Amino acid sequence: MAAKRKGKIVKISGNMVMIESNEFIVQNEVAFIINGQERLKCEVIRIRGNRAETQVFESTAGLKIGTEVEFTEELLSVELGPGLLGQIFDGLQNPLPAVAEECGFFLKRGVYLKALADDAEWDFSPEKKPGDKVRAGEVLGIVPEKIFQHAIMVPFGLKGAFEVTDIVDPGKYNLKTVIAKLKDVDGKTQEVFLKQTWPIKIPITAYAEKLKPQEPLVTKIRIIDSLFPVARGGTYCIPGPFGSGKTVLQQLTSRHAEVDIVIIAACGERAGEAVETLKTFPELIDPKTNKPLLDRTVIVVNTSSMPVASRESGVYTAVTIAEYYRQMGLNVLLLADSTSRWAQAMREMSGRLEEIPGEEAFPAYLESRIASFYERAGAVKLYNGKLGSVTIGGTVSPAGGNFDEPVTQATLKVVGVFHGLSRQRSDARCYPAIDPLISWSKYKSFVEDKQVKRGHEILRKSQEIAQMMKVIGEEGTSLDDFIDYLKGELFDFVYLQQNAYDPVDEATSAERQKYLFNFIYKNILEASFKFSGKDQARIFFQRLRQLFRGWNSSPWQSQEFKDAEKEISSTIEEGLAAREKTGA
């Protein structure tokens, strides 16, 4: 092996360290600062002459001018292989439970542990035989991992066609064993292991084609699925001021979304929230598989007190793991909370590099970075014809809750769905606090178009009337308008809002949503009630509201459910009858 290329520190400012070296330097390569016994990881982010500026993934306290640095020529990479599911990593893919065992309460800098245990044994069964022709991304064999058939694939980085020359028999192997040998056209041999590494900032593209996202991704949150749906392979963003419930929304989505695997990237947010996920997911049972939720989850956590630079790497680590499982024909959902913290990390670094600042001091490349991150989502057709997808949902924490700021705007340009949370709605204790009047989606809902349209319409109308009433008072509003106002309020209250603490109401299946939407559409939104006065109308809708609440918290198709439906129907009958009486 060639001697390691070395350099020396010439400047330190926060977590930006400048290195001088007389040898070649590779953009984005990883280097290690040798500080006595410690080896601190950093990444080259700019090269000028014989000087490289690096971002250090650790605290830089105590480093000195002249300290030696070793370059590695490798880009920042992650390990991909069986054993990722159920793990808790930091932004550099250090397994945190193992770090805790070694270092105790605190994250000691310079401690990097293997993401996947080398000596764990996996039950491999080959799917190819010597002589088979393969290319990057094709499946060589299978190992069972938790509830999934984990595909062992030809390393994504290999270019061209290969022939399998050797492949092991079924049996138990660890990650250090060569399980197959491949020969390229020139006769050069490549060894394949159960794991491979991949640079996190480069998308994995070993698939046949990228498809248009069409299948709805059911989150079991009514306002999302019915009015602002997300598609498998699509992207969505959730901007909202603090306290508007972004994280609660993400947490419930991570529990209920109908996907195979959920990757949670907690990026620069509160440790307490990450802890809740860490501690509850092993105990929560996924109703679909009857296994702990953690079995289908990978958590990448980089809380706000952890080193800033690894916020960025955390987001990329998470999306790379998501792409890896997509390559097996699985549907993966990546939840990133919050992308603003990642953008702020970029801003901090840009400031240290003394770059010319853009809007609000964010760097000029903010938009392109955000765009290329979201572009890593997608539904793809693999070489074997299977479909897989990565869906990305990112929260945005706009400064001052103002959606005009650069990160929100850059995100809105590239995502397919906008779920805007509003302070008014969260103050009014609405969950989810998604504001239906500002949100939009480019994907198709499973609810009929006509009905969705009517839903939007009544919400807008109701809002207009409410505004008007503030000025002219209830007295000045016509009865018809008042009824439309009440219809909108009811639709909002009983359909768009859910009780996050009710075991039934917190998640609504697609089937139930269609049923309920149709019921409300036919019997309330399209019905023409004519009451004798506003008080009668108000009392009628208040009563309905109470009844719907009970209906929403009764299990689907249970006796309780049917009874509640019957009571609502007969109440509506009475409401319509009121018209006849007054009309007569």
Place this chain on the structure above:
Amino acid sequence: MHKIYTNISQIAGDVITVEAEGVGYADIAQVNTSRGVSLAQVIKLDNEKVSLQVFAGSRGISTGDKVRFLGHPMRVSSGEELLGRIFNGSGQPLDKGPALSQNLIDIAGPPVNPVKRVIPSKMVHTGIPMIDIFNSLVESQKLPIFSIAGEPYNDLLARIAIQAEVDIIILGGMGLKHDDYLFFRDALSERGALGRSIFFMHTAADPTVECLLVPDISLAVAEDFALKGKRVLVLLSDMTNFCDALKEISIIMGQVPSNRGYPGDIYTQLASRYEKAVDFDTAGSITILAVTTMPGDDVTHPIPDNTGYITEGQFYLKNGVIEPFGSLSRLKQQVNGKTRPDHRTIMDTMIQLFADYRESLEKQSMGFKTSAWDNKLLKYGRLFEKKMMSLEVNIPLEKALDLGWQILAECFTPEETGIKKAIIKEYWPKNQ
């Protein structure tokens, strides 16, 4: 043993630049001036140029003064001897006690591994119904009090400190008025809490840079106690002064400001302090209550805004009371299900009705006709404000819940409250 450097090449604001070798980033140095000795910390290294922020300020420093690097980061003495003592922002005694140099610990230590935290589960009782019932404070929570200058936030802090059942109270004062400082000292001493308290005081008259150290020193000492199994409450007043000190230094250092002059890393700076709040698996805990005065009562100002994204809720102090809307304890759900079965019902119902009261009040002030229902709400609202919201009320949670039922019964019929029948049956006051 440590080399002394005398070639100070630049003095700008409270930052001096000296040419030196072998200096570690974030290390501490001593600057000897004609006015005395001050500590300083390395904030930038550029070849042989070392920039330091001088804790005592740069006023009176001459280019010929001596700088001696100590070869270690900022440290502070910790342990039982600190109890009852008062120090300044650099850890020097302000009372008449001796300087301490035992059991030195580094300040601004590494972050806690998230897997070594536990989910917060213990309620901190304060005797203030607006907190105990509506936004319960939880051990290991980090919570700021948002208010405008002039509100009684320090009184509120002192009261919570005295009544909270914690082992140790650490008060970090930043840019406090001298009389505020005396107020804290007297309030704690009157109630016999001084013996379990430690003060780190930076008053408005002290140098800016020292202000930056106060949270780090307070939290480092708190962490040391928490690791020994103690439950520590850290009070920080006022974090807005801390942020303004950050702004001052970053601008002197030529950083590009991001929003209203504040540095781009203000979120990270605040988070690395607030995130020290912790409930350790198998050890003690740190709870942080901080004051954030909002310039112009504007919650979208960068300081309260960034703070809100970090902390687990906020108490919004306005017109001398804790405003129920705008106040939030994100951790209340962890504890309020385990107190009394009617706790959540009272919390939800009373707030809902209070929101309705505000609407009726608006209606009334706009000159619209008020209905019978409006009048009931108006009566309720006034009672609520007087008996629950006033900060003069000081009753334990149980009594506060009972009081809640009484207020409801005084104003409404059980049906009007919308409370489930089973709970009404058990708790609705019989004498009504």
